[in-house]
Amino acid sequence: MKKTIYDCYRSWIEVDLDALQHNVYELMSLLDSPQQFMAVVKADAYGHGAVRISQKLNQIGVSSFAVATLSEAIELRENGIKGDILILGYTEASQMMLIKKYNLIQTVVDYEHALSLEQEKIDIHVHIAIDSGMHRLGLTTHEFQQVKKIYSFRHLHIEGIFSHLCVSDEHSLSSQKYTQYQIDSFFQLINKLKKEGFDTGKVHIQSSYGLLNYPFLHCDLVRIGIMMYGVYSSKQDQNNQRILLKPVLSLKSKIIHIHTIKKNETVGYGRTYQSDQNRKIAIVPIGYADGISRYLSNYGHVIVHGQKVPIIGRICMDQLTIDISDIDNVKEGDIVTIIGQDGNIYQDVETIAEMSQTISNEVLSQLGGRLPRIDKEVCYEEKCL
Numbered sequence: 315m316k317k318t319i320y321d322c323y324r325s326w327i328e329v330d331l332d333a334l335q336h337n338v339y340e341l342m343s344l345l346d347s348p349q350q351f352m353a354v355v356k357a358d359a360y361g362h363g364a365v366r367i368s369q370k371l372n373q374i375g376v377s378s379f380a381v382a383t384l385s386e387a388i389e390l391r392e393n394g395i396k397g398d399i400l401i402l403g404y405t406e407a408s409q410m411m412l413i414k415k416y417n418l419i420q421t422v423v424d425y426e427h428a429l430s431l432e433q434e435k436i437d438i439h440v441h442i443a444i445d446s447g448m449h450r451l452g453l454t455t456h457e458f459q460q461v462k463k464i465y466s467f468r469h470l471h472i473e474g475i476f477s478h479l480c481v482s483d484e485h486s487l488s489s490q491k492y493t494q495y496q497i498d499s500f501f502q503l504i505n506k507l508k509k510e511g512f513d514t515g516k517v518h519i520q521s522s523y524g525l526l527n528y529p530f531l532h533c534d535l536v537r538i539g540i541m542m543y544g545v546y547s548s549k550q551d552q553n554n555q556r557i558l559l560k561p562v563l564s565l566k567s568k569i570i571h572i573h574t575i576k577k578n579e580t581v582g583y584g585r586t587y588q589s590d591q592n593r594k595i596a597i598v599p600i601g602y603a604d605g606i607s608r609y610l611s612n613y614g615h616v617i618v619h620g621q622k623v624p625i626i627g628r629i630c631m632d633q634l635t636i637d638i639s640d641i642d643n644v645k646e647g648d649i650v651t652i653i654g655q656d657g658n659i660y661q662d663v664e665t666i667a668e669m670s671q672t673i674s675n676e677v678l679s680q681l682g683g684r685l686p687r688i689d690k691e692v693c694y695e696e697k698c699l
Contacts, residue, residue, distance in 0.1 A: 582627025620657025
């Protein structure tokens with residue numbers, strides 16, 4: 315006998331791979347070529363499950379990936395992911411044998427890093443990071459001579475060079491000016507390298523917002539992160555091009571206990587909620603250890619039976635409490651939707667992020683590892699924990 319997801323798990327994430335495919339094709343439509351599409355799957359694919367997401371991306375023709383760490387890259391390779399995998403972050407030179415073993419591409423974060431990699435005398439593929447004004451990782455655009463020296467290194471095979479735009483999602487005049495400054499600085503360096511006969515390899519500077527707001531750049535790669543998952547970082551974001559995105563992730567749990575509290579009784583740690591009358595409350599087995607921000611305590615909502623109901627009391631590590639007084643026929647085992655749709659009510663991750671005083675990227679990437687990621691549809695009995 316088959317069991318559904320609802321029988322198998324305390325709380326879970328549903329991943330809509332059809333929505334993922336839709337978003338990829340929508341974003342690809344803005345590119346000169348589908349081969350420019352670099353899927354950013356760091357932080358467990360922004361909480362969606364990096365392996366399953368990358369497998370689907372391989373199936374639909376994506377062959378270029380970006381991660382943050384060596385361990386993330388190895389996980390993809392060990393699960394059969396094909397194509398280029400660029401590690402955007404720093405990796406110790408002592409790990410270069412693994413870079414070679416798994417056929418990965420390492421980012422050179424500064425000249426000293428490049429030198430330490432070269433001294434290992436292991437042939438690896440690299441991209442050079444350029445700091446065009448974000449002041450995070452990379453050689454600055456003024457370190458032209460050092461960039462040139464890296465091209466002379468015997469064991470570092472340079473396949474690309476990139477930078478990152480830090481305010482491409484903002485439309486204020488100062489942000490647009492600063493972005494244009496970054497673009498000009500980066501491409502001046504690229505042009506100088508080319509004039510001196512260097513093969514820069516694949517050039518890239520755009521992320522999701524760089525593609526929508528600065529599509530004229532026509533780079534060799536575009537690093538697509540948050541929008542591939544069908545969401546924006548913030549509700550306030552403005553984009554020069556509008557595309558139809560479908561959220562890939564839904565976050566759900568279920569009611570495990572129902573009881574009634576009397577007028578003036580309190581709920582949770584710190585007794586921060588006090589009832590104004592008799593109330594029917596329910597316990598939901600998901601909490602801040604699963605990535606639900608405590609900012610939502612006495613403030614956020616979830617959806618039950620197609621109706622919004624308030625979170626009351628402080629969110630605990632493993633549980634939260636909701637007030638179901640205004641909903642009829644609620645029973646233990648009923649589904650609770652934290653992110654996603656139930657009936658005609660939809661709660662998006664951007665709303666959760668706004669209430670949590672952060673951005674969607676953080677909300678998604680902090681969803682806990684103990685939440686199983688399940689392909690939308692049905693969880694079969696043999697897959698249940």
